[in-house]
Amino acid sequence: xxxxxxxxxxYILTFVGxxxxxxxxxxxxxxxxxxxxxxxQSPDAAALVTTNAGKYFSNGLDMxxxxxxxxxxxxxxxxxxxxxxxxxxxxxxxxxxxxxxxALASAFMLVLAHDYRFMTQGCCDLYMYELDHxxxxxxxxxxxxxxxxxxxxxxxxxxxxxxxNAQMAFKRGILDGILEDSEGTxxxxxxxxxxxxxxxxxxxxYGRLRLAAFPGVVEALDxxxxxxxxxxxxx
Amino acid sequence: xxxxxxxxxxFILRRTxxxxxxxxxxxxxxxxxxxxxxxxxxxxxxxIIVTNDGKYFSNGLDLxxxxxDKEIRTQAVGDKFxxxxxAVMSLKLPSIAAVCGHACAAGFIFALAHDYRFMRNDRGFxxxxxxxxxxxIPPSVMSxxxxxxxxxxxxxxxxxxxxxxxxxxxxxxxxxxxxxxxDETLGAAINVxxxxxxxxxxxxxxLGLRLGAFPEAAEKLGIRSVSVLPSRL
Numbered sequence: 049x050x051x052x053x054x055x056x057x058x059y060i061l062t063f064v065g066x067x068x069x070x071x072x073x074x075x076x077x078x079x080x081x082x083x084x085x086x087x088x089q090s091p092d093a094a095a096l097v098t099t100n101a102g103k104y105f106s107n108g109l110d111m112x113x114x115x116x117x118x119x120x121x122x123x124x125x126x127x128x129x130x131x132x133x134x135x136x137x138x139x140x141x142x143x144x145x146x147x148x149x150x151a152l153a154s155a156f157m158l159v160l161a162h163d164y165r166f167m168t169q170g171c172c173d174l175y176m177y178e179l180d181h182x183x184x185x186x187x188x189x190x191x192x193x194x195x196x197x198x199x200x201x202x203x204x205x206x207x208x209x210x211x212x213n214a215q216m217a218f219k220r221g222i223l224d225g226i227l228e229d230s231e232g233t234x235x236x237x238x239x240x241x242x243x244x245x246x247x248x249x250x251x252x253x254y255g256r257l258r259l260a261a262f263p264g265v266v267e268a269l270d271x272x273x274x275x276x277x278x279x280x281x282x283x
Numbered sequence: 284x285x286x287x288x289x290x291x292x293x294f295i296l297r298r299t300x301x302x303x304x305x306x307x308x309x310x311x312x313x314x315x316x317x318x319x320x321x322x323x324x325x326x327x328x329x330x331i332i333v334t335n336d337g338k339y340f341s342n343g344l345d346l347x348x349x350x351x352d353k354e355i356r357t358q359a360v361g362d363k364f365x366x367x368x369x370a371v372m373s374l375k376l377p378s379i380a381a382v383c384g385h386a387c388a389a390g391f392i393f394a395l396a397h398d399y400r401f402m403r404n405d406r407g408f409x410x411x412x413x414x415x416x417x418x419x420i421p422p423s424v425m426s427x428x429x430x431x432x433x434x435x436x437x438x439x440x441x442x443x444x445x446x447x448x449x450x451x452x453x454x455x456x457x458x459x460x461x462x463x464x465x466d467e468t469l470g471a472a473i474n475v476x477x478x479x480x481x482x483x484x485x486x487x488x489x490l491g492l493r494l495g496a497f498p499e500a501a502e503k504l505g506i507r508s509v510s511v512l513p514s515r516l
Binding site: 178179184194198199 | 377399432456483
């Protein structure tokens with residue numbers, strides 16, 4: 049599911065596993081929550097890099113899991129996503145996403161929940177496909193998305209379901225850097241994480257400042273409203 | 284005043300005639316009625332393009348009309364303009380402003396209320412003239428501006444009194460594309476609208492996502508929640 053590695057004061061969380069698409073289901077959610085808990089409780093953790101092995105960052109929710117009982121499981125999935133995004137937003141250390149594969153739907157949302165984003169050129173896309181599939185995005189999660197995107201980017205991502213490669217995403221202010229290859233992306237992310245870690249910030253202050261910078265986001269994510277599908281949605 | 288036609292499966296709402304297309308209650312009502320018709324028939328269409336004849340997309344509020352009975356008419360125009368912005372933000376399909384002339388003050392804000400803005404290159408500018416003519420902007424109307432203008436440029440747009448030609452408007456993200464002439468601007472808008480038609484860009488989910496993306500504007504413009512939203516069933 050995910051592996052956790054420590055390099056000095058920087059933790060690196062890597063999506064791995066048999067499912068090369070690194071999709072989110074109960075097992076992967078649990079693995080991610082366990083990893084976050086370990087990081088948060090580590091006294092000398094000073095930054096986190098989230099990345100992926102292989103071709104995909106993550107294709108988002110595991111639809112094979114959801115398909116077993118869509119009406120009930122979609123709601124459970126949304127609640128887990130809300131908790132996951134809130135957990136990342138509450139981390140008391142800087143977070144850097146090293147996007148080295150496609151990040152679809154909730155995986156795109158997850159990278160937005162990070163403080164910094166680096167992506168490999170020419171390899172992959174960020175794609176919030178909800179509109180294309182006739183799905184509404186819960187208000188709680190829209191609060192997160194709105195907090196990290198400028199108006200035109202918000203319109204392109206949410207209201208036009210645009211598939212953004214690294215150049216397009218960088219042009220829209222979504223990324224902090226784009227790199228030529230996969231190794232370069234991880235290197236840049238780790239370098240940024242080390243730079244931030246070296247600032248020696250108070251973790252309590254960092255966590256509280258992030259919440260203050262993006263007011264209302266975790267409050268919205270903490271409030272789960274039952275999510276029901278429109279009859280027209282087909283898996 | 285305004286004409287509504289359908290080309291392919293695209294609604295085109297055109298402010299007709301070569302005047303300044305300034306907003307007074309009667310003119311705004313005609314646009315609001317046209318929008319209501321489009322909404323009722325949104326399932327048959329892929330997008331709406333709002334454009335203009337002549338040299339002006341809109342030169343703003345009809346100050347001359349307001350001057351005949353200042354207090355009452357200012358209130359009437361203000362209220363109706365909020366209603367107009369709410370109508371545009373409540374469209375059940377993608378909205379494209381094909382800006383083929385000057386868009387000043389309320390005219391600029393009206394263009395901002397649309398999902399996309401295409402602009403002619405050869406003449407005309409976007410101009411938030413309020414600071415120059417001595418008018419303020421109420422919170423309801425401001426919510427549209429702050430929803431659509433990149434925060435890096437908000438100060439300049441609101442307080443700079445600048446006239447943005449298409450190229451500058453494009454650089455600042457105020458429009459999505461610029462074109463050599465009104466015909467090309469409309470043509471480009473139609474092409475984009477045809478592409479929208481091939482995707483799921485309409486109906487409850489589209490409107491819900493628009494209001495979800497811009498909830499402050501939805502609230503300040505008094506747009507009531509869409510009645511069927513999956514997360515609220």
